[in-house]
Amino acid sequence: MKFENSTGNIIKDQEKLSFDFIPEELPNREEEMQKLFGLYRGIVSSNVSQNVLIYGPVGTGKTVTAKRFCMEFEQWSKKKDQNIDTVFVNCRKRKNNSSAMWKIVHHFDRGFPDRGFSVEEMMKIVKEKIEERNVHLFVVLDEVDPLIQKEGSDLIYLLSRFDEERLSPEGSVSMILVSQKNVFELLEESARSSFKRSNRIRFPRYTSDDLFPILKDRVEMAFHPGSIDDKKIQLISDIAGKEGDGKGDARFGIELLEKSALIGEMSGRNEIFTEDIRSAKGEIDPYFTESRLKKLNQQEKLILLASTRKLKEQAYTITGEVEELYKVLCEEYDTEKLGHTQFWKYLKSLSDEGLLGSKTTSENSGRTTKVSLSDITAEKLEKKLENLIEDG
Numbered sequence: 001m002k003f004e005n006s007t008g009n010i011i012k013d014q015e016k017l018s019f020d021f022i023p024e025e026l027p028n029r030e031e032e033m034q035k036l037f038g039l040y041r042g043i044v045s046s047n048v049s050q051n052v053l054i055y056g057p058v059g060t061g062k063t064v065t066a067k068r069f070c071m072e073f074e075q076w077s078k079k080k081d082q083n084i085d086t087v088f089v090n091c092r093k094r095k096n097n098s099s100a101m102w103k104i105v106h107h108f109d110r111g112f113p114d115r116g117f118s119v120e121e122m123m124k125i126v127k128e129k130i131e132e133r134n135v136h137l138f139v140v141l142d143e144v145d146p147l148i149q150k151e152g153s154d155l156i157y158l159l160s161r162f163d164e165e166r167l168s169p170e171g172s173v174s175m176i177l178v179s180q181k182n183v184f185e186l187l188e189e190s191a192r193s194s195f196k197r198s199n200r201i202r203f204p205r206y207t208s209d210d211l212f213p214i215l216k217d218r219v220e221m222a223f224h225p226g227s228i229d230d231k232k233i234q235l236i237s238d239i240a241g242k243e244g245d246g247k248g249d250a251r252f253g254i255e256l257l258e259k260s261a262l263i264g265e266m267s268g269r270n271e272i273f274t275e276d277i278r279s280a281k282g283e284i285d286p287y288f289t290e291s292r293l294k295k296l297n298q299q300e301k302l303i304l305l306a307s308t309r310k311l312k313e314q315a316y317t318i319t320g321e322v323e324e325l326y327k328v329l330c331e332e333y334d335t336e337k338l339g340h341t342q343f344w345k346y347l348k349s350l351s352d353e354g355l356l357g358s359k360t361t362s363e364n365s366g367r368t369t370k371v372s373l374s375d376i377t378a379e380k381l382e383k384k385l386e387n388l389i390e391d392g
């Protein structure tokens with residue numbers, strides 16, 4: 001590893017740069033926090049449960065805001081003598097109902113076996129625990145898209161009807177769904193009816209001005225004083241901001257900050273130079289960060305890999321060719337093939353997310369869609385994808 005010789009002359013506390021770290025202050029998400037508070041405060045006064053959907057592009061602070069909100073709301077309600085308990089489920093890791101439900105039971109019973117119980121049975125156990133402890137439970141279903149895509153909205157429906165037998169509007173389970181897409185359309189009517197229109201909060205991409213205070217806070221927490229000045233923090237914010245290559249992804253900004261520091265340290269300095277930031281930017285492809293590729297489901301990865309292989313020797317390929325190779329890859333990786341319409345849908349979403357370029361043209365006998373790659377070399381992307389696909 002290249003950074004082995006890092007001396008720690010710039011970074012004081014690496015943990016503060018990790019993506020799991022939850023800062024106390026979330027600059028430019030105060031409004032969203034306030035909105036969540038407004039929606040949920042009723043739990044304390046009248047025990048009415050609420051279900052909320054948080055959605056927005058990559059790195060806009062959805063996860064961190066949901067986590068911070070739950071922590072603060074727990075503390076606030078405690079002062080009002082109401083017990084709130086939170087279970088956080090990452091649905092990219094738990095793509096099926098019973099695995100997600102297990103995470104909820106496990107919260108109450110750490111020794112709960114991970115096999116042998118149906119979703120309904122687990123739901124019943126959770127119900128008993130909630131009554132026993134007299135708590136209101138927050139279930140955060142983060143990155144909920146793969147779960148809904150795979151299993152439909154049954155689990156969300158069941159959780160929304162948790163208190164079915166009660167006639168009053170009182171409830172004991174509230175949900176926060178978090179996703180990049182507005183998954184509302186994917187929910188079946190029965191599950192959708194528990195989400196009011198006003199209970200959807202869209203997180204916008206960060207502008208460079210939005211990112212500045214976020215990165216400045218991290219610098220203060222994670223770096224030795226004097227290692228970077230405001231001008232350079234601004235440069236990183238400009239690169240990561242909505243207007244720059246990072247497209248408003250705070251994760252990219254933090255990654256850039258960390259890498260710049262490591263490059264500075266490698267040169268034996270205790271200060272970050274502008275050149276370090278430029279080199280760091282060269283090392284991270286804003287569109288193809290590991291964290292971004294990991295979010296893709298297996299089908300999207302295979303379609304992207306098919307495109308990439310086609311694009312190794314040419315600037316453009318056409319969708320027919322990609323689809324053909326995609327089918328071969330499905331066999332190679334023992335994955336079910338998508339039908340033509342579904343294939344198109346996924347291809348379109350890859351292009352919407354900026355991972356692939358696509359352009360429809362009318363030539364000669366009909367319309368063709370040309371596919372291209374933006375910043376990264378096909379070879380580099382191919383390697384990354386192959387590794388990820390093998391991991392599943």
Ligand SMILES: Nc1ncnc2c1ncn2[C@@H]1O[C@H](COP(=O)(O)OP(=O)(O)OP(=O)(O)O)[C@@H](O)[C@H]1O
Nearest residue numbers: 019026027029058059060061062063064214250251
């Ligand atoms: N307003 C903010 N203040 C401080 N840190 C932030 C803020 N917004 C995001 N971050 C940080 O940026 C990183 C990405 O944020 P987060 O994981 O919440 O994004 P996300 O919207 O959930 O992205 P994804 O869609 O990829 O899951 C995290 O390290 C998080 O702590």
Ligand SMILES: [Mg+2]
Nearest residue numbers: 062063064142
């Ligand atoms: Mg997230």
